[in-house]
Amino acid sequence: MNRDTRTKLIAAGFGLGAVVLMIVSALDGRDEETASADASAVLATIGDEELTEAEFEAFLRFKRVSLRSDEQSERVLGELVEREALAQAIEAHGDLDTALLEAELREFRKEQLISRYFDRFLRTAVTDESIRNYYETHADEFEDRKVHVAHVLVRTNRRMTEEERQAALTKAREAYAKLQAGEPFAAVAAEYSEDRVTAQRGGDLGWVREGTISPRFSERAFALEQGGVAEPFETPFGYHVLTVLEAPQTVRRPLEAVQADIRARLRQEAKEAEVERLRGLVETEVSEEGSAPTSAQAAPSLAESAEADEQAEEG
Numbered sequence: 001m002n003r004d005t006r007t008k009l010i011a012a013g014f015g016l017g018a019v020v021l022m023i024v025s026a027l028d029g030r031d032e033e034t035a036s037a038d039a040s041a042v043l044a045t046i047g048d049e050e051l052t053e054a055e056f057e058a059f060l061r062f063k064r065v066s067l068r069s070d071e072q073s074e075r076v077l078g079e080l081v082e083r084e085a086l087a088q089a090i091e092a093h094g095d096l097d098t099a100l101l102e103a104e105l106r107e108f109r110k111e112q113l114i115s116r117y118f119d120r121f122l123r124t125a126v127t128d129e130s131i132r133n134y135y136e137t138h139a140d141e142f143e144d145r146k147v148h149v150a151h152v153l154v155r156t157n158r159r160m161t162e163e164e165r166q167a168a169l170t171k172a173r174e175a176y177a178k179l180q181a182g183e184p185f186a187a188v189a190a191e192y193s194e195d196r197v198t199a200q201r202g203g204d205l206g207w208v209r210e211g212t213i214s215p216r217f218s219e220r221a222f223a224l225e226q227g228g229v230a231e232p233f234e235t236p237f238g239y240h241v242l243t244v245l246e247a248p249q250t251v252r253r254p255l256e257a258v259q260a261d262i263r264a265r266l267r268q269e270a271k272e273a274e275v276e277r278l279r280g281l282v283e284t285e286v287s288e289e290g291s292a293p294t295s296a297q298a299a300p301s302l303a304e305s306a307e308a309d310e311q312a313e314e315g
Contacts, residue, residue: 040052040053040054041053043056043077044077044080044081044084046081046084046085046088047084047085047088049084049088051077051080051081051084056077056080059076059080060076118271118274121270121271121274122267122270122271125266125267125270125271125274126263126266126267126270130266131255131259131262131263131266132255134262134265134266135255135258135259135262139252142252142253142258143250143251143252143253144209144210144250144251144252144253145209145210145222145248145249145250145251146207146208146209146210146248146249146251147207147208147210147221147222147244147246147247147248147249148206148207148208148244148245148246149205149208149221149242149243149244149245150185150186150189150198150202150203150204150205150242150243150245151189151193151195151198151203151205151240151241151242151243152172152175152176152185152188152189152192152193152203152240152241153193153194153195153198153237153238153239153240154168154169154171154172154175154192154193154194154232154238154239155168155194155195155237155238156168156234156237156238156239157238168238168239169232169234169239171192171239172192172232172239172240172241173232174192175188175189175191175192175193175232175241176229176231176232176241178192179229179241179243180229185202185203185229185243186201186202186203187202188203188241189202189203190202190203192241194238203243204245207246207249208221210222210248213235213237214235214236214237216233216234216235217235217240217242220233220240220242221242221244222248224242224243224244225244225247226244226245226246226247227243227244228243228244229241229242229243230242230243
């Protein structure tokens with residue numbers, strides 16, 4: 001009985017689990033010449049085939065199973081023995097398209113090779129030093145402008161009638177007129193603002209980062225001089241009367257806050273460069289005669305396989 005075919009039958013029928021016995025050994029540099037005596041110890045005999053300790057350990061690594069007790073070890077071993085027995089029975093008596101199975105498993109092996117290679121490659125592709133270097137040489141990417149503002153808000157919503165909306169604008173204009181007449185902003189905010197949280201502290205919104213709240217709000221806030229008051233303007237929240245309490249500042253986000261984003265960016269760049277390097281190692285030619293079949297689902301590209309593996313790892 002052909003052992004490779006039997007292993008592939010196990011994989012196809014029951015989740016591709018046993019096919020990794022061959023793949024993992026190859027990728028980890030394990031072969032029959034370097035395997036220890038313990039690794040070749042026979043754990044079970046199924047039909048005329050033996051299941052070794054090395055194969056069992058490879059199965060555990062593939063499934064990411066950490067054995068915590070003898071009972072769990074026996075249960076997992078029992079599952080593997082059952083798969084082996086079923087595969088032997090199917091090969092001997094089942095009606096299965098083995099040619100199609102062989103093709104599918106060849107593709108599976110390619111995916112595993114790509115996946116495991118990039119998993120190992122990306123572990124060391126980006127260092128803490130390279131992250132710090134990127135942070136220092138791209139400082140402008142991590143700078144934010146912020147301004148300390150206070151506002152009076154008269155709320156509006158899409159359900160309002162035109163008459164109700166006009167009344168809201170009139171109220172905002174009244175607040176603006178009082179400010180122009182010299183009344184303290186905090187007093188006007190307490191009287192007119194419908195933002196209950198900020199009205200209690202004189203309309204103070206604190207330091208607002210550029211681009212937050214709304215584009216129009218940012219535009220007005222960063223255009224004002226300190227102490228200036230903007231005429232009523234509308235955002236999705238309603239009509240605002242705005243003043244600048246402290247002039248805009250530019251602050252740099254700390255490395256700790258952005259290093260995850262930098263790492264992801266550098267990993268992506270490193271992966272794309274490595275994909276191109278690997279592609280250049282193999283000469284390829286696509287025949288101009290005929291065309292690829294359209295009925296079968298397209299297999300993922302090298303980059304797509306690596307991307308899927310990275311997303312699974314991060315998830």
